[in-house]
Amino acid sequence: MGTRNSPPDLTFHVDVEEKLRRLDVFLSARSPDCSRSQVQKLIREGRVTVNGLPVKASYEIRSGDCIAVWLPEAVGEDSLQPRPMPLEILFEDDDVLVLNKAPGVIVHPGAGHEEGTLVHGLLAHCSRLASRGAPRRPGIVHRLDRGTSGALMVAKSERAYLELIRQFKHHEVGKEYLALVYGTMAGASGEIRTGMGRHPVDRKRMAVLEKGGREAVSQWKVAVAWGEVSLLRVVIKTGRTHQIRVHLSHMQHPVVGDETYGGGKRKARAVKSDVLRELLMxxxxxxxxxxxxxxxxxxxxxxxxxxxPLPPDFAGLLERIRISLQKEGAGRSDPSGVGMDKLP
Known part of the structure; x- marks a missing residue:
């Protein structure tokens, strides 16, 4: 297979908090694009080693373990060919690029999404991207879900990639989000701190776990409260997959439009305000x-x-909610003092 004749595509170092978990569970949690069965296949094929040795999927990882993964070659020779796309660049130099990702754009190729990703667009824009990391994710040091918009950084040089990965690992990167959620929060601000990992039944979803999982910390603050919906500012202290969506759903305040975690059409239909229900649908x-x-x-x-800056669909929805509810007589509560007039 040639797996160990070349450097590994992925390398993980086990922290103390992650010890005594099965290897396949650990890798599926750390690699959102791979299901547990896909990880087990990689292990069976000898594409995974721990401290340089092949192990079984049931191996219990321990603090200090070094896990190396060699991924199969990408299908299709043109899978990473440059494909021009509109990019809203916020900053760029020889080492790093920061952009405002549009909603609906997938960050990198994966199962079922071989073309039209942000990586393809970046390759058309940049003369080079950092080649470290997974071969189909050049320069990608973090990502946003397909439906999530906003600020995303990309490493253009190898030295930038290594340092940015280090900053993420040590929680030195500041990340703030705006989230439109259902309901009224029980206060002006708060923090939620839980364990988080793969859903025990649906492996494509993440979940708050009573036991095990990795620590996930989110801090929220109400920007605008409209009764049946609220606009929050959320700062995440950790970067778990789907973290904000899972945490807010766990708090019974799912993100508007989030079909996966309870904020979809069914939730919108239950809204009492006719005008708000129409907008959310x-x-x-x-x-x-x-x-x-x-x-x-x-x-x-x-x-x-x-x-x-907010994309047109998000900014437009907030403005329509504000105007519609004012006409309906619902008014507006802005407990934090950082409401609509302070939004980007």
Missing amino acids: EVDRQMLHAVGLAFRHPVSGADLSFTA
Whole structure:
């Protein structure tokens, strides 16, 4: 198979908090594009080693373990051919690029999405991207879900990739989101801290776990409260897959438009306000936007901070809600003092 004749595509170092978990469970949680059965297949094929040795899927990982993964070659020679697409660039130099990702754009190729991803667009825009990491994710140090818009950073050089990965690992990157959610929050602000991992039944979803999982911390603050919906500012201290969506759903305040975690059409139909119900029924993606991104430049060390303007669908929905509810007499509550007039 040639797996160990070349450097691994993925490398993981086990932290203390992750010890005594099955290898296949660990890898499926750390690689959202791979199901547990796909991970088990990689292990059977000898594409996974722990501390340089092949192991079984049931191997219990321990603190200090080094896990290496060699992925199968991508199907299709043109899978990473440049494909021009509109890009809203917020910052760019020789080492890093920050952009405002549009909703509906998939960050990198994966099962069922071989073309039209952000990576294809970036390859058309940049002369080079960092080649470290998975071969089909050049330059990608973090990602946003397909339906989530907002600030995203990309590494253009190898030195930038390694340093940005380090900053993410040590929770040194500031990430703030705007989320339109159902209901009225029980206060002006708060924090939710849970374990999070794969859903025990539906492996494509994530879930809050009573035991096990990785720590996930989200801090929220009400920007605008409209009664049956609220606009939140959410800062995440960890970067778990679907973290904000899972946490808000767990709090019984799912993100508007989030079909996966309880904020879809069924929830919209239960809204009492006729005018609000009509507006929410038109939403076709989760109303979640990465509005703020802050980090140290991976080469110069300069502190960088970026604000990503809201996309037209999100900004338009908020304005229509505000106008419609004012006409309906619902008014507006802005307990935090950072409401509509302060949005990007």
